[in-house]
Amino acid sequence: MASVSFRNVYKYYKSEKEPSVKDFQLEIADGEFLVLVGPSGCGKTTTLRMLSGLEEVSKGDIYIGSRFINYVSPKDRDIAMVFQNYALYPNLSVYENMALGLKLRKVAKHEIELRVKRAARILEITNHLEKKPSQLSGGQKQRVALGRAIVREPAVFLMDEPLSNLDAKLRAQTRAELIKMHGTLKTTTVYVTHDQTEALTMGTRIVVMKDGLIQQVDKPAVVYSNPNNMFVAGFIGSPAMNFIKGAITESSDEFFFENKRMRMRIPESYYPYIRKLNPNNLRSIVLGLRPEHVISERAEVNNFSEWKVNALIEIKELMGADTFLYLKLGEEQVISRIVEASEEYMPEEKLEVALQMDKAHFFDETTGNSICR
Ligand SMILES: Nc1ncnc2c1ncn2[C@@H]1O[C@H](COP(=O)(O)OP(=O)(O)OP(=O)(O)O)[C@@H](O)[C@H]1O
Ligand SMILES: [Mg+2]
Incomplete structure (x- = not known):
């Protein structure tokens, strides 16, 4: 050895x-x-x-x-x-x-x-x-x-x-x-x-x-x-992590991830990383969310009510224990993983989903590097 x-x-x-x-x-x-x-x-x-x-x-x-x-x-x-x-x-x-x-x-x-x-x-x-x-x-x-x-x-x-x-x-x-x-x-x-x-x-x-x-x-x-x-x-990860483009903005000592479609409060645990950055670099940020952190089950969405956003179901993929929903949030496509889907979920259906921002990753769009380290 x-x-x-x-x-x-x-x-x-x-x-x-x-x-x-x-x-x-x-x-x-x-x-x-x-x-x-x-x-x-x-x-x-x-x-x-x-x-x-x-x-x-x-x-x-x-x-x-x-x-x-x-x-x-x-x-x-x-x-x-x-x-x-x-x-x-x-x-x-x-x-x-x-x-x-x-x-x-x-x-x-x-x-x-x-x-x-x-x-x-x-x-x-x-x-x-x-x-x-x-x-x-x-x-x-x-x-x-x-x-x-x-x-x-x-x-x-x-x-x-x-x-x-x-x-x-x-x-x-x-x-x-x-x-x-x-x-x-x-x-x-x-x-x-x-x-x-x-x-x-x-x-x-x-x-x-x-x-x-x-x-x-x-x-x-x-x-x-x-x-x-x-x-x-x-x-690494399948389906792949979802990426959504936007910016990090600050108002009254709070940080938000923002684009045309959404404005999501960022949890405080990220603040030290955000404060380290040059404010110019906060203008082009990519939010990364694993499919399991895009919540579509109605009962659970309400647990994250401040991070709700409207979505449209494009495709439903049944994978056995898991179901993948391909969602449109405006122009962006994201995938949501549901375990043992109890609800129907039909293509073309509108629904509210929650982005679990306490699990978010943030990347500098120019370098691709994570800002959370
Ligand atoms: N004998 C060789 N002569 C010239 N170039 C080579 C040679 N072997 C590999 N390369 C080049 O080196 C790079 C890396 O090749 P390598 O075979 O190490 O990739 P790999 O990660 O194993 O890919 P794969 O998953 O397809 O097997 C490629 O751009 C390839 O074209
Ligand atoms: Mg090889």
Whole structure:
């Protein structure tokens, strides 16, 4: 087991004008399950490949434990990788697929057997050890690929979208298995995904990236409840956070969020942040509200009566336990999440909703940065 340290790491591909990874700084603790998340092309795989040694570091240093590894060959880095394409050997049995790496490393036969059987138990594939990969489902194949990594007993696991070939149900199930596996083995893991649900559910910490730059590093709950900027706020959470443009105004020592459609009193807990700002910057503000903080259930709306606003239902989306209402507040579209909708809610219906301003986020429209930190 080991910690991992990235110090001011850059990647310049020759064909690219801009670096694909810029000034990447991160300390990963021993035993962490760290998730790199971000949209396609933001540099996740590149970062992982530099850690694996499959890609050269252009600038900066990478350490595994106390060992400087920029120039160490991949096979000597004490890492094991699992990719989206699990590439099992079709002619070998599951057992042989899992054992192959150890065999090549001249590990003793009884030790190989011990490790393969243990990994098979953790992944619940003991009954499939004699089968060929072609006799397995996609999810089982992916577990064999994981097994192949586990038996190596590496200091660090590197995983690049290992679940993206699986269907939704299997993905959720394998996700849970991976979390359980990490709970048992406690091996430091760096896990790449573009799926914010995977990031939120799996990571002990999440690194959100955009255009090669780290946007935020934090525990999932903190990234969700206290995003650094509009990008993180919009990327993490589904449906995405609602954004409404306006300004913060002051009258008789109180602050309001205001635009053509609404004037909402801002709770006092935000005042210290607002007072820190240059008043000029209060003119273009974006209010951010999670769908669960746009209240549409009539009984509850009255609990927030000072923050009521008129809305028009455009679309109703039934999602099982949750219902999403797509609402128009004037020109702005916002989504409201209702749990177990007891009321009808029909498209074209007018209703009063409440914006839960005590849960609001405020961003500087120009920089996109949160002003609440
Ligand atoms: N071998 C390469 N040569 C040149 N440019 C590359 C190479 N690999 C990646 N890039 C560029 O680097 C940037 C980051 O790519 P990377 O594969 O790291 O993104 P990613 O975050 O893993 O995206 P995805 O979610 O689509 O897998 C992209 O702009 C990509 O075009
Ligand atoms: Mg990738």
